[in-house]
Amino acid sequence: MPAGLVISAPASGVGKTTLTLALARAWRNRGLHVQCFKSGPDYIDPAFHAAATGHASVNVDSWAMDRATIAHLVSRGLDADIVLAEGSMGLFDGVAARGVSGTGATADIAEMLGWPVVLVIDPSGQAQTAAAIAAGLRDYRAGVRLAGVVLNRVASPRHEDLVRCALNDAGIAMFGALPRHAEISLPKRHLGLVQAEEQAEIGKLIDEAARFVSEHVDLDAVLRSAAAWSVQPAANGLNVTPPGQRIALARDTAFSFVYPHMLEAWRAAGAEILTFSPLADEAPDASADVCWLPGGYPELHASKIAANARFRNGLRAFAETRPVHGECGGYMVLGTALTDADGIRHEMTGVLGLETSFAKRRMHLGYRLAALAAPMPGHQVGARLRGHEFHYSTIVAQPDTPLAVVQDATGAVIAETGSRRGHATGTFFHLIAEDR
Missing domain, CATH: 3.40.50.880 (Class I glutamine amidotransferase (GATase) domain)
Known part of the structure; x- marks a missing residue:
């Protein structure tokens, strides 16, 4: 039975995609079958997921899709060892009015599927406040479970220790802390990341991200925090009519x-x-x-x-x-x-x-x-x-x-x-x- 996790954050631009790709490639290098998904409307990230795992990734979207469609899509992960769903924006960010099965927030997918959340937090310009943010996100919605935190762009060992102690006091696991590392920055343009197919060195970049994250994050602890799950795919599959033959x-x-x-x-x-x-x-x-x-x-x-x-x-x-x-x-x-x-x-x-x-x-x-x-x-x-x-x-x-x-x-x-x-x-x- 596969285990599932959601990779999310308090906001955009914190490092969700980099961590998702690094975890996926690191576990794949260990011989695990990794399946990724993207929560929300993003046409670029799934191609990066596929580059990291060797398996096609698709979007799941609570505003546009009903539960049966989401169940059908995630059922492709039933033969995987670990499933990672990368979130969009902040964990609870969606629209004000509910759509088909939610507001489009990553939290909807986490609650619907019962997958715990790994938070990526950038503590730049703060220390103990990062723990307060994590605790607030943990307690904001009862049906969403927090697995733990990965810090990104920590300034120094002292900075890391301050945040780690505060997280420990709040009862929140810290899986690791990533120093700033320009070599794993993904290039961007006005609609998001430069597409994976346009980057000739994308494989090497993902490999470097996996190496770097493996050095600074307890991959075994992250893997243990994932929740076993199963889903009954909808009998009628996707409600999509092809435009032609x-x-x-x-x-x-x-x-x-x-x-x-x-x-x-x-x-x-x-x-x-x-x-x-x-x-x-x-x-x-x-x-x-x-x-x-x-x-x-x-x-x-x-x-x-x-x-x-x-x-x-x-x-x-x-x-x-x-x-x-x-x-x-x-x-x-x-x-x-x-x-x-x-x-x-x-x-x-x-x-x-x-x-x-x-x-x-x-x-x-x-x-x-x-x-x-x-x-x-x-x-x-x-x-x-x-x-x-x-x-x-x-x-x-x-x-x-x-x-x-x-x-x-x-x-x-x-x-x-x-x-x-x-x-x-x-x-x-x-x-x-x-x-x-």
Whole structure:
């Protein structure tokens, strides 16, 4: 029977991903089968998990998914020795209004699955107060169990001793303390970490993280703190309808933000995925019956996309007879033009009238609930879709027919409605699940 743990923290940027990757690789190096998950809407971290463990990682999300879907997804860990779920933001951070099975907080997943929490705490600028924070998180919600604490970025042995004594007085286990170590810092950009597939040395970095953490953290104590668990997977699996039987999927460093569970669900339903690279000037496969452009970083490659005539012409021809859908960055590329951060305007494919700009960045972030006013690939009029939006672009023009009435997690209607023209549709949010 596997054992499960949640890796969380009081806030973002404390070191959850680094510790998760290090633990996963260190235990894998010992011969254990490690399975990772990501709590919340993150399209980047699962690829790092896969690099560390050798096994695909997927997202579990209490705002967008019901308990049956979450049970189905985590059932892949039943043959593992240890399961690690990496949290998002702080342990209890979610939205104000409850979604399908929770608020999207990591604590929801910890309580739902009965997995204890290992807290990563950065005590920079404090000492005993770090123990007070840990104690407050331990006592905040009765159904969430704290396994112990790993300190990150401690300044000195004296600093470590002060925090360790305070944690001991509070009855909280301390598994170890990590000094500052620049060699295991993961590079970042505006939407989070630089993608694993863009880092040629990612394996060496994870190995170094595993070595470093093994020196400073009691891996056996962490492993003993995990809780044995079992789950009955839902008989009906994921509530995901593939957009077509043969799906032309844009897939490269500019088009990579797609939730792994979506692709798995499409394949499980019998769909065939035919990948192509717009950056390599490839057109969608002519034998496909639908084309899907995920989000990613088109703003970093806008000039190349604009110059790739074979891709742009091939997509336009495809959209004349068959459905094409774009999410976020993919939606922007389906539009007329994209202005980059330097104020340079680049022509996109023009199958939709959308025009966006990164010249004046404004963050758009949060859960989205969309009621479709028109069909899109895989979903009919009236379908209620749950997703997440995260980008820095602004709408210059969105002249086409709105695709949906879109609300944020508070129920407020937002302007990012998505749009439809002919066979083409697009949304700013990334689809996670359809309401059952």
